[in-house]
Amino acid sequence: MLGNEVLLQAQNLRIVYKNSTIIDDINFYVDKGEIFSIVGESGSGKTLTGLSIINLLPDYFSIDGKLIFKGENILNFSLSQIQKIRGKHISCIFQDPMVSLNPVIKVGYQVAEMFIYHYKLPKKEAMEKTNKIFNELKIAHIINNYPHQLSGGMRQRVMIAMAIACEPELIIADEPTTALDVTVQEEILDLLYYLVKEKGRAMILITHDMNILGEYADRVMVMYAGRIMEMGHVEEIFKHPLHPYTKALLDCLPAEGKKIEGIPGHVPNIKNLPHGCVFYPRCKYKSKECSLEPPCLREVSPGHLIRCFLH
Numbered sequence: 521m522l523g524n525e526v527l528l529q530a531q532n533l534r535i536v537y538k539n540s541t542i543i544d545d546i547n548f549y550v551d552k553g554e555i556f557s558i559v560g561e562s563g564s565g566k567t568l569t570g571l572s573i574i575n576l577l578p579d580y581f582s583i584d585g586k587l588i589f590k591g592e593n594i595l596n597f598s599l600s601q602i603q604k605i606r607g608k609h610i611s612c613i614f615q616d617p618m619v620s621l622n623p624v625i626k627v628g629y630q631v632a633e634m635f636i637y638h639y640k641l642p643k644k645e646a647m648e649k650t651n652k653i654f655n656e657l658k659i660a661h662i663i664n665n666y667p668h669q670l671s672g673g674m675r676q677r678v679m680i681a682m683a684i685a686c687e688p689e690l691i692i693a694d695e696p697t698t699a700l701d702v703t704v705q706e707e708i709l710d711l712l713y714y715l716v717k718e719k720g721r722a723m724i725l726i727t728h729d730m731n732i733l734g735e736y737a738d739r740v741m742v743m744y745a746g747r748i749m750e751m752g753h754v755e756e757i758f759k760h761p762l763h764p765y766t767k768a769l770l771d772c773l774p775a776e777g778k779k780i781e782g783i784p785g786h787v788p789n790i791k792n793l794p795h796g797c798v799f800y801p802r803c804k805y806k807s808k809e810c811s812l813e814p815p816c817l818r819e820v821s822p823g824h825l826i827r828c829f830l831h
Contacts, residue, residue, distance in 0.1 A: 525552040526588075527689055527722050528573070533585040535568055535577070535746075542790040543568055543746040545817065546585070550690065550722050555713070557725040557737035557754070559769070563787040565746035566726045570692045573724075574610050575602045590689070608638045611683040613712075615695040617675035621667040627678045628654065628663035634685040653681050657711070673704035680708070684715055691716070694726040709736055730769050734758055739823075742766050745788050745798040748817055752824035762826045764803045797828070805830060 528550040535543035543565045550556045558566040571577050573587055575597075586593045594605065606612075614620050622630055628650050635646035654660040659677050667675055676696060683691055693712060697705035713736050716723045725737055733740050733754060740757050742750040742765065750763040761767045768783045785802040794800050796811040803810065809829050817827045 526550070527552045527590065528724075529586075529588040530569075530573075531586040531588065533569070533572065533587065534583070535565075535572060536582045536584070537580065537790070540791050541746070543572070546748060547817075548741055548748075548751065550724060552689070552722050553717065553720055554739065555716055555723045555725055555737045557727060557733040557740045558743060559727055559730060559733055559740055560743040561728060561783075561787050563745075563790075564743040566743050567694055568746075569743070570612075570694050570724060570726050573692060574606050574612065575599070576612075604638075607634055607682075607688065608686040609688050610690045610692065611686070611688040613676070613679050613683050613691065613693040613696045615698050617672070617679045618667060620679060621675065623667055626664050626666060627670070627675075631678065631682045631685055634682060638686050650681070650685070653685060657681055671704075672700050673708065676700065676704075676708055677711070680711060680715070684719075684721075687719075687721075689721060691721060691723045692726070693723055695728070696725075697732070698728075705732075712736075730773055742769070745793060746790065747798055747814075748825070748827060749799065750824075750826045750828075751817075752821075756821075756824055760824075762820065762824075762831050763799075763828050764805045764830070765799050768802075 526549045530546050530548050533543060533546035534541060546569060558569060560566050572583050583595060587595045594602065621627065628647065631653065632646035632650040635641045635649050636643065651660065651663060654663050657677055657680065659674065662670060662674055697708050700708065709732065712723065715721060725733065727733060737754050739752065740754050741748055742763065744765050750757065750766045757766060761770055772780060772782065774780060783802060788794055788798060796813055797815055800806050800810045815827050815829050817825050819825050820831050
Protein backbone atom coordinates (compact mmCIF):
# COMPACT_ATOMS: atom_id res chain seq x y z
CA MET A 521 0.00 0.00 0.00
CA LEU A 522 1.26 3.45 -0.95
CA GLY A 523 -0.02 5.74 1.73
CA ASN A 524 -0.30 3.36 4.70
CA GLU A 525 -3.87 4.58 5.10
CA VAL A 526 -6.72 2.88 3.25
CA LEU A 527 -9.28 5.53 2.37
CA LEU A 528 -11.77 3.37 0.45
CA GLN A 529 -12.22 -0.38 0.29
CA ALA A 530 -14.68 -2.32 -1.86
CA GLN A 531 -15.53 -5.77 -0.55
CA ASN A 532 -17.42 -8.31 -2.66
CA LEU A 533 -19.15 -5.54 -4.59
CA ARG A 534 -22.00 -6.82 -6.75
CA ILE A 535 -24.45 -4.86 -8.91
CA VAL A 536 -27.63 -6.45 -10.26
CA TYR A 537 -29.81 -5.09 -13.07
CA LYS A 538 -33.12 -6.78 -13.90
CA ASN A 539 -32.02 -10.10 -12.35
CA SER A 540 -28.70 -10.01 -14.24
CA THR A 541 -25.45 -9.66 -12.29
CA ILE A 542 -23.54 -7.04 -14.26
CA ILE A 543 -20.78 -6.32 -11.72
CA ASP A 544 -19.51 -9.23 -9.63
CA ASP A 545 -16.82 -10.07 -7.09
CA ILE A 546 -15.20 -6.63 -7.09
CA ASN A 547 -12.59 -6.16 -4.37
CA PHE A 548 -10.11 -3.29 -4.26
CA TYR A 549 -8.74 -0.57 -2.01
CA VAL A 550 -7.61 3.01 -2.56
CA ASP A 551 -4.91 4.50 -0.37
CA LYS A 552 -4.71 8.13 0.66
CA GLY A 553 -2.46 9.97 -1.81
CA GLU A 554 -2.90 7.30 -4.49
CA ILE A 555 -4.18 7.39 -8.06
CA PHE A 556 -6.02 4.13 -8.62
CA SER A 557 -7.13 3.51 -12.20
CA ILE A 558 -9.97 1.37 -13.52
CA VAL A 559 -9.46 0.50 -17.19
CA GLY A 560 -11.43 -1.43 -19.77
CA GLU A 561 -13.42 -1.18 -22.97
CA SER A 562 -16.83 0.43 -23.17
CA GLY A 563 -19.28 -1.88 -21.42
CA SER A 564 -16.70 -3.32 -19.04
CA GLY A 565 -18.46 -1.93 -15.96
CA LYS A 566 -15.87 0.61 -14.90
CA THR A 567 -18.26 3.59 -14.83
CA LEU A 568 -20.96 1.64 -12.97
CA THR A 569 -18.36 0.71 -10.37
CA GLY A 570 -17.43 4.36 -9.93
CA LEU A 571 -21.03 5.57 -9.72
CA SER A 572 -21.87 2.94 -7.11
CA ILE A 573 -19.40 4.52 -4.69
CA ILE A 574 -21.53 7.64 -4.31
CA ASN A 575 -24.88 5.97 -4.95
CA LEU A 576 -25.54 7.67 -8.28
CA LEU A 577 -27.00 4.56 -9.89
CA PRO A 578 -30.73 4.60 -10.73
CA ASP A 579 -33.10 2.78 -8.37
CA TYR A 580 -33.50 -0.20 -10.71
CA PHE A 581 -29.92 -1.23 -9.89
CA SER A 582 -29.32 -3.11 -6.64
CA ILE A 583 -25.93 -3.12 -4.93
CA ASP A 584 -24.58 -5.76 -2.55
CA GLY A 585 -21.32 -5.99 -0.67
CA LYS A 586 -19.48 -3.31 1.26
CA LEU A 587 -17.93 0.05 0.42
CA ILE A 588 -15.86 1.09 3.42
CA PHE A 589 -15.00 4.80 3.34
CA LYS A 590 -13.02 6.13 6.30
CA GLY A 591 -14.09 3.11 8.33
CA GLU A 592 -17.83 3.23 7.56
CA ASN A 593 -19.86 1.13 5.13
CA ILE A 594 -21.44 3.87 3.01
CA LEU A 595 -23.67 1.36 1.21
CA ASN A 596 -25.75 1.38 4.39
CA PHE A 597 -26.08 5.17 4.37
CA SER A 598 -29.41 6.87 3.76
CA LEU A 599 -29.80 9.22 0.80
CA SER A 600 -29.42 12.27 3.06
CA GLN A 601 -26.19 10.84 4.52
CA ILE A 602 -24.81 10.17 1.03
CA GLN A 603 -25.73 13.69 -0.11
CA LYS A 604 -23.65 15.11 2.73
CA ILE A 605 -20.67 13.08 1.50
CA ARG A 606 -21.01 13.93 -2.20
CA GLY A 607 -18.86 16.90 -3.07
CA LYS A 608 -17.61 17.36 0.47
CA HIS A 609 -15.75 14.08 1.04
CA ILE A 610 -16.07 12.30 -2.32
CA SER A 611 -16.40 14.30 -5.52
CA CYS A 612 -16.82 13.39 -9.19
CA ILE A 613 -15.55 14.72 -12.50
CA PHE A 614 -17.49 13.38 -15.47
CA GLN A 615 -16.66 13.02 -19.15
CA ASP A 616 -19.05 15.71 -20.44
CA PRO A 617 -19.16 18.91 -18.34
CA MET A 618 -22.14 20.23 -20.31
CA VAL A 619 -24.27 17.49 -18.80
CA SER A 620 -23.22 18.44 -15.26
CA LEU A 621 -23.15 22.24 -15.54
CA ASN A 622 -26.32 24.34 -15.46
CA PRO A 623 -26.44 26.27 -18.78
CA VAL A 624 -28.23 29.33 -17.33
CA ILE A 625 -26.08 29.92 -14.23
CA LYS A 626 -22.62 31.50 -14.27
CA VAL A 627 -19.90 28.95 -13.62
CA GLY A 628 -18.50 30.83 -10.64
CA TYR A 629 -21.79 30.70 -8.78
CA GLN A 630 -22.20 27.01 -9.59
CA VAL A 631 -18.94 26.35 -7.74
CA ALA A 632 -19.95 28.72 -4.93
CA GLU A 633 -23.08 26.63 -4.40
CA MET A 634 -20.83 23.88 -3.03
CA PHE A 635 -19.91 26.14 -0.10
CA ILE A 636 -23.47 27.36 0.32
CA TYR A 637 -24.86 23.80 0.45
CA HIS A 638 -22.19 22.03 2.51
CA TYR A 639 -21.04 24.85 4.82
CA LYS A 640 -24.12 27.13 4.84
CA LEU A 641 -21.93 30.11 3.89
CA PRO A 642 -23.51 33.38 2.74
CA LYS A 643 -23.21 34.06 -0.99
CA LYS A 644 -20.52 36.74 -0.61
CA GLU A 645 -18.19 34.50 1.41
CA ALA A 646 -18.87 31.54 -0.90
CA MET A 647 -17.92 33.65 -3.92
CA GLU A 648 -14.72 34.79 -2.19
CA LYS A 649 -13.70 31.17 -1.68
CA THR A 650 -14.65 30.37 -5.27
CA ASN A 651 -12.53 33.24 -6.56
CA LYS A 652 -9.57 31.86 -4.61
CA ILE A 653 -9.99 28.43 -6.25
CA PHE A 654 -10.38 29.94 -9.72
CA ASN A 655 -7.17 31.89 -9.17
CA GLU A 656 -5.35 28.73 -8.08
CA LEU A 657 -6.51 26.96 -11.26
CA LYS A 658 -5.66 30.05 -13.35
CA ILE A 659 -9.24 30.47 -14.59
CA ALA A 660 -10.25 33.60 -12.65
CA HIS A 661 -11.07 35.39 -15.91
CA ILE A 662 -14.03 33.06 -16.63
CA ILE A 663 -15.74 33.23 -13.24
CA ASN A 664 -18.66 35.24 -14.65
CA ASN A 665 -19.06 33.22 -17.84
CA TYR A 666 -21.81 30.77 -18.71
CA PRO A 667 -20.86 27.19 -19.70
CA HIS A 668 -21.69 27.67 -23.40
CA GLN A 669 -19.20 30.55 -23.59
CA LEU A 670 -16.28 28.28 -22.65
CA SER A 671 -14.15 25.75 -24.48
CA GLY A 672 -14.28 22.08 -23.52
CA GLY A 673 -11.01 22.40 -21.64
CA MET A 674 -12.22 25.41 -19.66
CA ARG A 675 -15.50 23.69 -18.80
CA GLN A 676 -13.54 20.72 -17.49
CA ARG A 677 -11.43 23.06 -15.37
CA VAL A 678 -14.66 24.40 -13.89
CA MET A 679 -15.66 20.82 -13.05
CA ILE A 680 -12.29 20.35 -11.34
CA ALA A 681 -12.86 23.57 -9.37
CA MET A 682 -16.23 22.21 -8.28
CA ALA A 683 -14.70 18.84 -7.40
CA ILE A 684 -11.98 20.29 -5.16
CA ALA A 685 -13.99 23.16 -3.64
CA CYS A 686 -14.71 21.40 -0.35
CA GLU A 687 -11.31 19.68 -0.27
CA PRO A 688 -12.64 16.11 -0.59
CA GLU A 689 -10.47 13.18 0.37
CA LEU A 690 -11.40 11.23 -2.79
CA ILE A 691 -11.99 12.35 -6.38
CA ILE A 692 -13.63 10.02 -8.91
CA ALA A 693 -12.64 11.09 -12.43
CA ASP A 694 -14.62 9.25 -15.11
CA GLU A 695 -12.97 9.65 -18.54
CA PRO A 696 -12.20 13.31 -17.67
CA THR A 697 -10.33 14.09 -20.90
CA THR A 698 -11.96 11.92 -23.57
CA ALA A 699 -13.59 14.79 -25.50
CA LEU A 700 -10.51 17.06 -25.38
CA ASP A 701 -7.60 17.44 -27.77
CA VAL A 702 -4.26 15.91 -26.83
CA THR A 703 -2.63 19.10 -25.53
CA VAL A 704 -5.57 20.00 -23.30
CA GLN A 705 -5.80 16.37 -22.13
CA GLU A 706 -2.26 16.56 -20.82
CA GLU A 707 -2.89 19.89 -19.08
CA ILE A 708 -6.00 18.55 -17.33
CA LEU A 709 -4.32 15.31 -16.25
CA ASP A 710 -1.23 17.17 -15.02
CA LEU A 711 -3.52 19.41 -12.97
CA LEU A 712 -5.38 16.44 -11.47
CA TYR A 713 -2.08 14.71 -10.69
CA TYR A 714 -0.87 17.82 -8.85
CA LEU A 715 -4.12 18.17 -6.92
CA VAL A 716 -3.84 14.56 -5.72
CA LYS A 717 -0.14 14.28 -5.01
CA GLU A 718 0.52 17.75 -3.62
CA LYS A 719 -2.71 18.14 -1.70
CA GLY A 720 -2.81 14.66 -0.13
CA ARG A 721 -5.99 13.48 -1.83
CA ALA A 722 -6.76 10.20 -3.59
CA MET A 723 -8.28 9.64 -7.01
CA ILE A 724 -10.04 6.87 -8.88
CA LEU A 725 -9.21 7.48 -12.55
CA ILE A 726 -11.61 5.67 -14.88
CA THR A 727 -10.36 5.37 -18.45
CA HIS A 728 -10.19 3.22 -21.57
CA ASP A 729 -6.77 4.65 -22.47
CA MET A 730 -3.81 2.55 -21.33
CA ASN A 731 -1.45 5.43 -22.19
CA ILE A 732 -3.10 7.66 -19.61
CA LEU A 733 -2.84 5.21 -16.74
CA GLY A 734 0.76 4.46 -17.70
CA GLU A 735 1.62 8.12 -17.18
CA TYR A 736 -0.48 8.99 -14.15
CA ALA A 737 -1.73 5.99 -12.16
CA ASP A 738 -0.08 4.12 -9.28
CA ARG A 739 -2.15 0.95 -9.49
CA VAL A 740 -4.61 -0.35 -12.04
CA MET A 741 -7.65 -2.64 -12.07
CA VAL A 742 -8.43 -4.12 -15.50
CA MET A 743 -12.15 -4.84 -15.90
CA TYR A 744 -14.04 -6.85 -18.50
CA ALA A 745 -17.76 -7.68 -18.55
CA GLY A 746 -18.13 -6.53 -14.94
CA ARG A 747 -15.29 -8.67 -13.57
CA ILE A 748 -11.72 -7.95 -12.52
CA MET A 749 -9.32 -9.56 -14.98
CA GLU A 750 -6.06 -8.28 -13.52
CA MET A 751 -4.93 -5.84 -10.86
CA GLY A 752 -1.57 -4.56 -9.69
CA HIS A 753 0.98 -1.77 -9.74
CA VAL A 754 1.15 -0.01 -13.09
CA GLU A 755 4.84 -0.75 -13.63
CA GLU A 756 4.26 -4.46 -13.04
CA ILE A 757 1.21 -4.58 -15.30
CA PHE A 758 3.01 -2.82 -18.15
CA LYS A 759 6.22 -4.85 -17.86
CA HIS A 760 4.68 -8.23 -17.05
CA PRO A 761 1.02 -8.34 -18.11
CA LEU A 762 -0.38 -11.79 -17.42
CA HIS A 763 -4.02 -11.80 -18.45
CA PRO A 764 -4.71 -12.20 -22.20
CA TYR A 765 -7.11 -9.25 -22.06
CA THR A 766 -4.51 -6.97 -20.47
CA LYS A 767 -2.00 -8.06 -23.09
CA ALA A 768 -4.54 -7.35 -25.83
CA LEU A 769 -5.19 -3.84 -24.49
CA LEU A 770 -1.47 -3.11 -24.38
CA ASP A 771 -1.04 -4.48 -27.89
CA CYS A 772 -3.48 -1.80 -29.05
CA LEU A 773 -1.10 0.97 -27.97
CA PRO A 774 0.49 2.76 -30.94
CA ALA A 775 4.24 2.49 -31.50
CA GLU A 776 6.54 3.40 -34.37
CA GLY A 777 6.68 0.64 -36.96
CA LYS A 778 4.08 -1.41 -35.12
CA LYS A 779 0.96 -2.78 -36.76
CA ILE A 780 -1.97 -2.23 -34.43
CA GLU A 781 -4.47 -5.04 -34.26
CA GLY A 782 -7.76 -4.61 -32.47
CA ILE A 783 -9.23 -7.21 -30.15
CA PRO A 784 -11.53 -9.45 -32.21
CA GLY A 785 -15.17 -9.69 -31.17
CA HIS A 786 -17.14 -7.54 -28.74
CA VAL A 787 -17.74 -7.17 -25.02
CA PRO A 788 -20.58 -9.64 -24.28
CA ASN A 789 -24.12 -8.59 -23.47
CA ILE A 790 -24.61 -8.56 -19.71
CA LYS A 791 -27.78 -10.62 -20.10
CA ASN A 792 -26.01 -13.31 -22.10
CA LEU A 793 -22.56 -13.79 -20.61
CA PRO A 794 -20.58 -16.78 -21.86
CA HIS A 795 -20.31 -19.81 -19.61
CA GLY A 796 -16.95 -20.10 -17.90
CA CYS A 797 -14.49 -17.24 -18.36
CA VAL A 798 -16.26 -14.13 -19.67
CA PHE A 799 -13.30 -13.39 -21.99
CA TYR A 800 -13.24 -16.93 -23.40
CA PRO A 801 -14.87 -16.18 -26.81
CA ARG A 802 -12.25 -13.50 -27.64
CA CYS A 803 -9.16 -15.08 -26.09
CA LYS A 804 -6.45 -16.45 -28.36
CA TYR A 805 -5.03 -18.56 -25.53
CA LYS A 806 -8.31 -20.26 -24.60
CA SER A 807 -8.61 -23.93 -23.76
CA LYS A 808 -11.56 -26.22 -23.07
CA GLU A 809 -11.20 -25.59 -19.34
CA CYS A 810 -11.96 -21.89 -19.88
CA SER A 811 -15.44 -22.65 -21.21
CA LEU A 812 -16.41 -24.95 -18.35
CA GLU A 813 -16.11 -22.73 -15.27
CA PRO A 814 -15.05 -19.18 -14.41
CA PRO A 815 -11.54 -18.82 -12.97
CA CYS A 816 -11.05 -17.30 -9.54
CA LEU A 817 -9.13 -14.11 -8.88
CA ARG A 818 -5.84 -15.10 -7.27
CA GLU A 819 -2.66 -13.36 -6.18
CA VAL A 820 0.34 -14.49 -8.24
CA SER A 821 2.84 -12.12 -6.62
CA PRO A 822 2.53 -9.43 -3.91
CA GLY A 823 -0.18 -7.03 -5.02
CA HIS A 824 -0.56 -8.64 -8.47
CA LEU A 825 -3.87 -10.46 -8.99
CA ILE A 826 -5.20 -12.25 -12.05
CA ARG A 827 -8.35 -14.13 -13.05
CA CYS A 828 -7.05 -16.72 -15.53
CA PHE A 829 -6.32 -20.47 -15.67
CA LEU A 830 -2.97 -19.77 -17.35
CA HIS A 831 -1.46 -18.58 -14.06
